[in-house]
Amino acid sequence: MNRTATDLSDPTAAAAGPWTTRRLLAWTGEYLTSKGVDQPRLSAEALLAHVLGVGRIKLYMDMDRPANALERAAYRDLIERAAEHEPVDYLVGHAPFFSMTLQVSPAVLVPRPSTETLVEHVIQHSKRTPGFRSPTIADIGTGSGAIAIALAKHLPESFVVATDISEAALAVARENAKRLGVSDRIEFFHGDGLDPLDGRRVSYLLSNPPYIDDDRWARLPANVKDHEPTSALRAGADGLDVIRPLIEGASGVLEAPGQLAIEIDDQHKEAVIALVNTTDGLDRPRVLADHEGLDRVLVADRVE
Numbered sequence: 001m002n003r004t005a006t007d008l009s010d011p012t013a014a015a016a017g018p019w020t021t022r023r024l025l026a027w028t029g030e031y032l033t034s035k036g037v038d039q040p041r042l043s044a045e046a047l048l049a050h051v052l053g054v055g056r057i058k059l060y061m062d063m064d065r066p067a068n069a070l071e072r073a074a075y076r077d078l079i080e081r082a083a084e085h086e087p088v089d090y091l092v093g094h095a096p097f098f099s100m101t102l103q104v105s106p107a108v109l110v111p112r113p114s115t116e117t118l119v120e121h122v123i124q125h126s127k128r129t130p131g132f133r134s135p136t137i138a139d140i141g142t143g144s145g146a147i148a149i150a151l152a153k154h155l156p157e158s159f160v161v162a163t164d165i166s167e168a169a170l171a172v173a174r175e176n177a178k179r180l181g182v183s184d185r186i187e188f189f190h191g192d193g194l195d196p197l198d199g200r201r202v203s204y205l206l207s208n209p210p211y212i213d214d215d216r217w218a219r220l221p222a223n224v225k226d227h228e229p230t231s232a233l234r235a236g237a238d239g240l241d242v243i244r245p246l247i248e249g250a251s252g253v254l255e256a257p258g259q260l261a262i263e264i265d266d267q268h269k270e271a272v273i274a275l276v277n278t279t280d281g282l283d284r285p286r287v288l289a290d291h292e293g294l295d296r297v298l299v300a301d302r303v304e
Contacts (some may be wrong), residue, residue, distance in 0.1 A: 018066040021059050024048055028079055035083040038223065043088045047078045050092040085222040098150040102176050107168035109232045111146040114290040115208050118261050118297045119150045121288055122204055126155055131257055133157060135203035138253065140193065140246065141165070143232060145173030145186070147206055152182035160186045163196040165231065193242070194249045201255045207246055208263040213239030216265075239265055243298075244275060251281025251302055258302035266294040276300045 017023065025044050032040035049056045051074045052067075067075065078091050089095040089110045094103050097111035098119055104110055126132045134157040139148040142162035152160050164170050170188050177183040189196035212220065212233045224233070235241040243262060250260045260282065264272055269287045276285035282300045290296035 019072055020064050020066050021048065022063040024067060024072075024075065025059070028075075031079065032082060035085075037082060037085065038221070043082055044079075046088050046092055047082060048075060051075045051078065085226065087223050087227055090227065095144075097144075097146045098154075100150065100153070100180060102144050102146055102149070103172060103179070104144050105168075105172055106227060107166060107229060108144040108172050109208075109228055111144055114292070114294070114296050115146060115263055116150075117288055117290040118206065118208065118263055119147055119154075121297060121299065122151055122206065122259075122261060123154050125259065126158070126204075132203055132259075135159075136201070136255075137161070137204045137206060138197055138200075138202040139163070140205070140207040141209050141232065141242075142173050142188070143169050143208070145176045147208060148173070148186050149177050149180055149182055151206075152177070152185045153180065158185065161189065161197065161200065161202065162186055163189045163191055165190070165192050166229070169229075169232075193245055194253055197253050200253065201258075202253055203255055203258050205246070205250050205254050205258070205260045206262070207242075209242040209246065210235040211239045211243060211263070211265045211268065213237060213265075238271070239268060240271060240275075243268070243272060247272065247275045247279055247282070247298075247300075250300070251279065254281075254302035256281075256302045256304050260298070260300045260302070262298045263296060264298050266296060269295040269298075272298045 028044035029041040032043055037043055045056045045059060049059055051071055081091055082088055087110055089104050090106055094101050095110050098116050102111060126135055137151055137158055137160045139160060139162045142148050142164050148160045148162040151158060167190055170190055174188055177186045210233050214237050217234055246262060273285045276282045281302060283303045285300045287295045288297040
């Protein structure tokens with residue numbers, strides 16, 4: 001049988017029995033699978049939990065709960081959008097990151113687990129390295145504020161300067177910082193690249209910048225290419241249009257000792273190491289693997 005989202009309000013479909021949580025999840029999982037949606041069952045759970053105003057675990061505690069007409073209508077609208085590959089995190093308005101829940105919108109990238117590799121590295125480096133216990137941190141291109149907020153929460157003696165070229169993104173980041181109780185230790189600035197630092201020296205220079213090259217851009221899935229902010233993803237023919245000036249300008253803003261950490265495309269490992277090796281004031285370039293084993297975070301040290 002061909003499925004459409006209108007089945008959720010079709011009297012013929014309703015004749016098969018009430019639209020319980022169990023039935024809604026089973027139906028939606030199959031429907032989203034047929035549309036090629038990534039993680040269809042998880043998407044169905046997240047959207048239904050959002051409509052019902054409960055946590056996902058609560059769905060499984062009351063699987064035979066029937067949904068009323070208003071709930072089904074709201075759910076149907078979200079399912080139709082998800083079937084068009086609109087990111088579920090945008091549909092529900094929030095996303096998980098580093099044991100936090102961050103508000104997100106189409107103005108910012110959806111935070112991803114790979115970025116947690118950068119955050120974890122900085123936390124551990126700060127705690128075990130003399131001179132980094134009370135760091136000043138710059139997060140360039142903060143987006144939702146994921147990196148800045150996670151570090152402010154886990155490094156209570158730190159102070160973070162977070163920048164972005166998008167005012168809309170900064171509004172999201174400020175709200176997240178306020179809601180998560182760290183807005184007193186994060187200063188937000190609007191501007192491009194390193195310009196907003198305006199001569200300030202920092203212990204850590206961090207960024208999850210755009211790094212999608214033109215060739216890969218053409219092959220991105222629809223849920224990313226058609227919905228997430230292009231300016232936070234695309235970075236020219238080789239994917240290094242934003243990373244290159246960050247590396248070249250790092251020694252001008254980092255204290256000595258200091259450290260640079262930038263999220264990269266795993267295909268850029270050799271290129272970014274070569275850039276560091278030809279940049280005065282930076283040393284010991286290495287690339288950390290993320291949770292999938294992909295080369296994901298460039299780290300380099302500022303030296304005298």
